[in-house]
Every structure is written in structure tokens, then in C-alpha cells.
Amino acid sequence: MDSRARTLGGWAITAVLAAVVLVGLVIGDSAGEDRVNALGARIKCPVCQGEAIGDSPSETARAMMDIVAEKVSAGETDAQIVDYFTARYGTGILLDPPFSGSTLLVWLLPVAAVVGGMWMILSRKRQPTRTGPAHD
Amino acid sequence: MTATVGYLAILGAAFASAALIVQGFRGMRNPERARAEKLQWPVYGIVGGAILAMIALEVGILTDDFSIAYIANNSATTTPFIFKVASAWAALEGSIVLWGLVLAGFVFTVYRGFAKRTEPDHLGAGALAVMGIVTLYFFVLMATVSNPFTVCVQPASIGCIEATHWPWADSLAALEGRGPNPLLQNHILMAVHPPMLYVGYVGMTVPFAFAMAALLLGASGTEWLLRTRTWTLIAWGFLTAGIVLGGLWSYEVLGWGGYWAWDPVENASFMPWLIATAFLHSAVVQARRGMLQAWNFVLVIATFAMTILGTFLTRSGVITSVHSFTQSPIGPALLWFLMVVLVASFGLFAARAHVVASSPRLDSLASREGVFLLNNLLLTVFAFVVLTGTLYPMFVDAFSGSQVGVGRPFFDRLAVPLSFGLLLAMGIGPITPYRSAKPEVVWQRVKNPLRVGLGAAALAVALGYRTPWLVVFILASFFVISVIVRNLFVTSRTVAEKREMSLPSAVLRTMRNDAGYWGGQMSHLGVAILALGIAISANLTVEADITLTPGSTESVAGFDLTYVTPVSRQEPTRFVTGALVEVTRNGRVVSELEPRLNQYPTSTQSVATPEVDASWSGDLYLSLKSIDPQQVTLGVFWFPFIWLVWVGGFLAAAAVLWSRLVKKPSDDRQTEARASRDG
Numbered sequence: 001m002d003s004r005a006r007t008l009g010g011w012a013i014t015a016v017l018a019a020v021v022l023v024g025l026v027i028g029d030s031a032g033e034d035r036v037n038a039l040g041a042r043i044k045c046p047v048c049q050g051e052a053i054g055d056s057p058s059e060t061a062r063a064m065m066d067i068v069a070e071k072v073s074a075g076e077t078d079a080q081i082v083d084y085f086t087a088r089y090g091t092g093i094l095l096d097p098p099f100s101g102s103t104l105l106v107w108l109l110p111v112a113a114v115v116g117g118m119w120m121i122l123s124r125k126r127q128p129t130r131t132g133p134a135h136d
Numbered sequence: 137m138t139a140t141v142g143y144l145a146i147l148g149a150a151f152a153s154a155a156l157i158v159q160g161f162r163g164m165r166n167p168e169r170a171r172a173e174k175l176q177w178p179v180y181g182i183v184g185g186a187i188l189a190m191i192a193l194e195v196g197i198l199t200d201d202f203s204i205a206y207i208a209n210n211s212a213t214t215t216p217f218i219f220k221v222a223s224a225w226a227a228l229e230g231s232i233v234l235w236g237l238v239l240a241g242f243v244f245t246v247y248r249g250f251a252k253r254t255e256p257d258h259l260g261a262g263a264l265a266v267m268g269i270v271t272l273y274f275f276v277l278m279a280t281v282s283n284p285f286t287v288c289v290q291p292a293s294i295g296c297i298e299a300t301h302w303p304w305a306d307s308l309a310a311l312e313g314r315g316p317n318p319l320l321q322n323h324i325l326m327a328v329h330p331p332m333l334y335v336g337y338v339g340m341t342v343p344f345a346f347a348m349a350a351l352l353l354g355a356s357g358t359e360w361l362l363r364t365r366t367w368t369l370i371a372w373g374f375l376t377a378g379i380v381l382g383g384l385w386s387y388e389v390l391g392w393g394g395y396w397a398w399d400p401v402e403n404a405s406f407m408p409w410l411i412a413t414a415f416l417h418s419a420v421v422q423a424r425r426g427m428l429q430a431w432n433f434v435l436v437i438a439t440f441a442m443t444i445l446g447t448f449l450t451r452s453g454v455i456t457s458v459h460s461f462t463q464s465p466i467g468p469a470l471l472w473f474l475m476v477v478l479v480a481s482f483g484l485f486a487a488r489a490h491v492v493a494s495s496p497r498l499d500s501l502a503s504r505e506g507v508f509l510l511n512n513l514l515l516t517v518f519a520f521v522v523l524t525g526t527l528y529p530m531f532v533d534a535f536s537g538s539q540v541g542v543g544r545p546f547f548d549r550l551a552v553p554l555s556f557g558l559l560l561a562m563g564i565g566p567i568t569p570y571r572s573a574k575p576e577v578v579w580q581r582v583k584n585p586l587r588v589g590l591g592a593a594a595l596a597v598a599l600g601y602r603t604p605w606l607v608v609f610i611l612a613s614f615f616v617i618s619v620i621v622r623n624l625f626v627t628s629r630t631v632a633e634k635r636e637m638s639l640p641s642a643v644l645r646t647m648r649n650d651a652g653y654w655g656g657q658m659s660h661l662g663v664a665i666l667a668l669g670i671a672i673s674a675n676l677t678v679e680a681d682i683t684l685t686p687g688s689t690e691s692v693a694g695f696d697l698t699y700v701t702p703v704s705r706q707e708p709t710r711f712v713t714g715a716l717v718e719v720t721r722n723g724r725v726v727s728e729l730e731p732r733l734n735q736y737p738t739s740t741q742s743v744a745t746p747e748v749d750a751s752w753s754g755d756l757y758l759s760l761k762s763i764d765p766q767q768v769t770l771g772v773f774w775f776p777f778i779w780l781v782w783v784g785g786f787l788a789a790a791a792v793l794w795s796r797l798v799k800k801p802s803d804d805r806q807t808e809a810r811a812s813r814d815g
Contacts (some may be wrong), residue, residue, distance in 0.1 A: 051392070093541065110517060
């Protein structure tokens with residue numbers, strides 16, 4: 001086989017594999033999302049030390065998980081269920097800080113850090129005047 | 137008596153630290169006058185005092201000397217030997233004694249390097265003086281707000297209620313000690329995890345001290361970096377191993393079915409790790425290309441500050457977690473120390489900015505240096521995210537009094553893309569040439585690994601695993617692993633042809649020839665395996681709570697679990713209640729597991745001991761949630777390929793040994809090493 005055919009073959013394999021991965025991701029998960037556990041990870045157990053209700057073995061946490069499960073099977077949306085708990089325990093019950101109000105900043109600071117860091121790196125780059133040999 | 141000896145040892149070490157500061161700074165100014173002999177006795181004083189204090193504490197614990205309040209409150213006559221030994225560092229005051237001992241050990245190794253030199257060593261003397269400052273601080277802590285040798289003046293029937301600092305006071309011993317926290321005497325890892333972490337934390341003092349000495353001397357070159365490389369790497373290895381051990385402890389003991397929860401104290405150990413990792417990489421850039429001089433000072437100061445911050449978070453009681461000790465005046469003392477460290481070191485850095493601000497600039501972003509910068513950006517942003525998320529609730533509470541929660545979902549959401557970026561940089565960086573990389577050279581080196589990664593991802597998709605992040609991490613991990621393997625294979629093949637040797641011996645020769653580079657690659661391999669393990673366990677873990685009556689069976693993740701019988705027995709130190717569960721798969725008995733709850737006499741709270749059936753395909757993990765005569769409630773977890781997490785983590789840590797201990801083949805030249813690095 002000449003080298004050109006080999007290159008082409010290599011590209012074809014790469015393309016086919018990439019296509020399989022992409023199609024698979026587009027089709028998505030066969031199983032439905034586990035909404036109860038996903039919600040259980042977002043709500044803090046009010047009587048524990050910083051644990052989520054999904055992780056804590058305490059009575060309170062398990063009772064709250066039961067409420068979550070009930071509400072999910074009753075067809076309530078995630079937002080409705082979260083609202084139910086924040087209405088009772090305040091927004092401090094959420095382990096997933098909302099993108100608003102007093103927790104907006106906790107999301108914005110990392111973004112600012114990335115932008116600042118990028119700016120620093122780009123400002124370190126030499127102007128495109130070659131001074132040294134290009135390879136080492 | 138024991139308390140007196142211990143307390144005097146602490147005072148002696150504090151005095152010797154002060155002497156080391158004076159003699160060290162003298163030696164830094166005028167090395168001719170302050171030779172090794174002058175620094176010898178302060179160093180020996182610190183080491184001797186630290187060892188003696190630890191021995192006194194251990195002797196007190198092993199002889200059940202409950203006239204010492206710390207021992208009365210953290211040990212008991214019934215505590216098993218190994219946990220007695222470990223209880224010397226299982227609570228606040230004792231943990232500072234261990235800290236002091238480890239610090240003294242590092243002072244000693246630095247001194248040995250200093251004493252061996254024949255030429256005047258300004259830098260080494262200055263570094264010893266800076267280490268003396270840190271040592272002095274910790275021994276003064278032990279002598280004041282964190283005194284492990286306070287003697288009991290008002291004992292209770294169990295434990296001690298009130299104690300005094302005055303070691304000669306008329307002490308009244310408690311009849312029995314309280315014993316260690318049940319969580320801590322439940323597993324042997326408790327004896328190992330904290331010392332590991334401490335070596336990691338404390339070891340970072342060495343590069344910090346050398347950096348400060350370099351700034352004081354106005355010597356901005358690479359000497360401080362090169363001389364501290366071994367310590368930095370060893371400390372990093374121990375920190376890594378300590379964090380992984382902590383995860384393993386959490387998995388084996390806590391019974392909630394995980395190894396990492398973004399608990400504030402886990403974060404406190406992870407932040408210095410992230411910054412130290414950034415530092416290891418940017419140090420390579422400075423050593424090779426003279427760049428990032430100022431940045432390395434910033435990173436080494438930040439690493440050291442993070443270790444103090446971590447200690448503060450753990451010891452001050454400002455946060456609640458399984459790790460936090462009780463409220464104590466040590467909190468403000470640590471916070472002040474942190475402030476002083478930050479102000480003094482960044483102040484010194486600013487004052488010397490003119491000597492460090494002259495490093496060469498970047499030729500091209502498409503180069504090894506460019507990827508190193510990306511790695512540093514991602515790691516520092518990662519550390520910043522963890523820092524923000526950990527401290528944010530505290531700040532909001534302090535300023536507005538309102539409670540906000542920042543927990544696992546926040547960290548996961550940001551950590552996952554950052555880790556992915558790091559994996560990619562890890563794949564591409566080590567095979568990208570310095571200065572300016574030609575795209576076709578890089579492509580030649582990554583195209584086949586990319587196909588391997590795509591192949592693995594395609595296989596996962598075909599098998600039905602289609603969670604986007606899982607697929608993407610499988611792709612990235614296999615990509616990184618194959619880049620490393622390909623690089624090793626191609627380099628070794630050249631060596632084998634040139635030297636007419638077999639491929640396996642050529643592989644070994646290549647890896648010994650440039651042990652620093654290949655040690656790093658082994659560490660990368662570990663991290664890629666770890667990332668794969670985390671991605672799999674985070675996405676494919678099956679979790680269920682089941683309630684069983686004796687004789688009944690339920691199925692979880694393809695296993696049939698039959699509750700055979702409740703068990704209970706009295707062990708020397710605890711009362712154990714458990715459930716015997718038979719596990720079958722397709723009708724064949726796989727194992728019999730006995731998840732337990734342990735009741736310690738000194739505590740009202742019972743501690744779970746989950747039981748795990750480990751195999752290559754994964755761990756079946758049973759945790760007892762509640763049990764009564766009628767029924768048992770079990771937390772059942774199936775963790776596929778969870779061993780990848782432990783193997784990857786420990787490989788990443790142990791690879792440090794390769795890079796520091798392995799010697800070059802004696803008859804060799806550097807040519808092949810160069811070839812493997814730069815191609």
C-alpha cells in the first residue's frame with residue numbers, strides 16, 4: 001500500500017470513529033435521568049454537617065428524600081421541588097448556589113479569573129519578531 | 137513528670153529556633169563567619185526538642201497517664217495499641233506536635249545539605265533562618281494556645297474538665313480516658329493518612345524558605361528552584377498520597393459510599409495540591425527556558441500560604457465537617473500567622489520586583505511553554521474555584537448574616553471542564569517541542585493516540601454509555617495514556633536500534649536516562665487512570681437503599697442480596713451489630729458480606745463499617761443504615777472499576793520516587809534524553 005492510501009485510510013478510520021462517538025452522544029442516554037438522586041445531591045441536609053440529603057443516613061435526610069421521590073413521581077418539575085424546600089428552609093438549603101442574588105458572585109469570580117489569566121498569558125507573548133532559532 | 141519533660145522539650149525547641157533565625161541570617165550575610173558549626177547546635181536543638189516532645193506524648197499515652205488533659209480526653213486504657221500510638225496526632229494539640237516533628241525533620245535535611253557544601257552558602261543559611269521563623273511559630277503555638285501537655289486539675293470520671301498550662305501544678309488524674317473519636321479508631325488508615333498529609337504540607341516550607349532567602353539576597357536565578365526540587369517533589373508525592381489515602385479512608389470508613397465530597401477540609405488539602413502542581417510545572421519552564429521567574433515566586437508563596445490556610449480551616453472550627461476539631465484559640469493565632477506570611481512574603485516580593493522582572497518572553501503559544509502556561513492557568517483557576525466555593529458561604533455569613541450553601545454541585549460543574557482541559561494539556565504538552573512547535577510534528581505524535589481515544593469512546597457509545605462527560609473523559613484518558621505509551625515506545629525503539637539491544641531493556645534505559653521526564657510521565661499516566669476511574673464512578677455507580685427481613689432477597693445491579701441473619705458480638709473495645717448478607721449472581725454465591733455498626737462505650741454515636749466485595753470489574757459495597765429485630769436497611773452501591781481511582785492516585789504519587797531515585801545508566805550520554813524530550 002502506498003503512503004497516500006495509508007494516510008487516506010487513517011483519516012477514514014478517524015472520521016468513522018468520530019462519527020460513531022458524535023452520533024452516540026446525539027442519540028443520548030438510553031436510560032432516563034435519575035431525577036431523585038440528582039435533586040438529592042442539590043439539597044443540603046439541615047441537621048447534618050454539610051452533607052446532601054442524598055448522602056446522609058440521618059432520619060431527616062431520608063424523610064426529605066422520600067418527599068423528593070413523591071414529588072418526582074407526582075410529576076412536579078425540578079424547579080417546583082427546589083422551591084418547595086427553599087420556601088421551608090431558606091435558600092441556604094441549596095448546595096447548588098443559584099445564578100442570582102447573593103450567590104451570583106460565586107459564579108462570576110471564576111469567569112473573571114479565567115479572563116484575567118488569559119489576558120496575562122497573551123500579554124506575555126512576544127511580538128511576532130523572531131529573534132532566536134525556531135527549533136530546539 | 138512526663139508533662140514537664142514534654143513541655144521543657146517544646147520550650148527548648150522554641151529557643152533553638154530563635155537561635156537558628158539569628159545564626160541563619162548572620163550566615164546569609166556573611167557565610168565566612170557563620171559556618172556550619174554555628175548552625176549545628178540550633179538545628180540539633182530543634183530536632184532533639186521535637187523528638188523528645190513526641191516521645192513524651194507517646195510515653196504518656198502508652199502508660200495511660202491521664203493526669204495530662206490531652207491524653208485523658210483522647211485515649212483510654214482500652215484503646216488498642218496502634219490507635220493509642222495514632223491518638224498522639226488524632227486531635228488538635230497532638231497534631232501540632234507531629235507537625236513540629238515533621239518540620240524539624242525537614243530543617244535537619246536542609247541543614248545536612250548546607251553543611252556538606254564547601255563554598256560559602258548564603259542561600260542555604262538564609263533558607264534555614266526562614267525555616268527557623270516557621271519552626272519558632274509552631275513551637276510557640278505548642279507552648280501557648282495549643283499545649284499538648286496541660287495537666288488536669290479537675291478530672292471527671294471519664295476525661296478531664298479543666299487543665300492548667302503550669303506543668304508543675306498538682307495534677308489530678310482522671311480514672312479513665314475518653315478514648316479517640318470513634319470515627320478515628322475505626323480504621324487503620326487513620327494512623328497513616330495524617331502523617332502523609334503533614335509531610336506534604338510541611339515539606340512545602342522548604343521551597344518557600346529558599347525562595348524567601350533568594351528574594352532577600354536579590355538572587356533571582358534558578359538556584360533556589362534547582363536546589364529545592366527534590367523536596368518539592370517529595371512533598372508533592374506525600375501530599376498526593378495523603379489525599380488519595382484520605383479518599384480511601386472516607387470510602388472504607390464513612391459508609392456513605394464515596395471518596396470525595398468537596399468537604400471544606402478536603403478542599404483545604406486539594407488547594408495546596410493544585411498550586412503545588414502548577415509550581416512543579418512552571419519550575420520546569422524556568423529551569424529550561426528562564427521564563428516565569430516572578431510567577432514561580434508567586435506560586436511558591438501561594439502554596440505555602442495555602443498549607444497554613446488549610447491548617448486554619450481544619451483547626452479553627454470556622455467550618456463544620458468530619459475533620460474539624462473543637463473551637464480553640466489556635467484559630468486566630470493561625471489566621472494572624474497567615475496574614476503575616478502573606479504580607480511579609482508578597483511585600484518582600486514587591487520590594488525585589490526589579491530583580492525578578494527580567495525573564496524572557498514567550499516565542500509562540502504553540503510550544504511546550506505555551507502548554508505549560510495553559511496548564512498553569514487551568515490549575516490556578518481550579519484552585520481559585522475551590523477557594524471561592526469553600527470560603528464564599530463564610531464571607532456571606534460574616535457580611536450579611538444570611539446562609540448560602542455552596543456544595544458538591546457547584547464544584548462538580550466547574551471542576552469537570554477544568555479537569556478535562558488539564559487532561560488535554562497533559563496529553564499534548566509533553567510531546568510538544570519547546571519554543572515553537574510545527575503543527576505537523578505535533579500531529580504526527582498525537583494522531584494514533586487520538587484514534588485510540590476515539591476508539592475507546594466509540595466502544596463506550598456502542599455499549600450504551602452515552603452520558604456526554606463520561607464519553608468525553610474516556611476519550612481524553614485513553615488519548616493521554618496512548619500518547620505516553622507511544623512516546624515511550626518510539627523513543628525506546630530508536631535506542632534499541634542504535635544500541636542493538638532488546639526493546640524491553642531499551643525501554644528501561646530510556647526511562648532511567650531521563651528519570652525526571654519519565655517520572656513525570658508515569659505521574660501523568662496515574663492521573664489519566666485516576667480521571668478515568670473518577671469519570672466512571674461518578675457516572676455509572678448504581679446506588680439503592682433496600683430494606684430486608686431475614687431470609688428475603690432483593691436484586692441490585694445484577695446481584696441478589698439475601699439477608700441471612702443479624703449478628704452481634706462484644707469486641708474488646710466496641711459492641712458490634714451487623715447483618716450477614718449472602719450475595720449471589722446468576723445463582724452462584726459470590727460472597728458473604730457483613731456490614732456493621734460499631735458502638736463505642738465512650739460515645740453515643742455509632743459508627744458504620746461498610747463491607748466491600750472487590751473485584752476487577754468493580755466493588756459491591758454494603759453499608760448498614762439501620763437494623764432492628766424485624767428488618768435491616770442497607771445502602772447498596774455498585775462501583776464499577778473503582779480500583780482505577782486508587783491505582784491511578786497512588787501511581788501519580790509514587791512516580792516521584794522514580795524521578796528522584798533512579799540513576800542514569802553509568803555509560804550513557806545525554807543525547808537520547810534530549811531526543812525523547814524534544815524530538
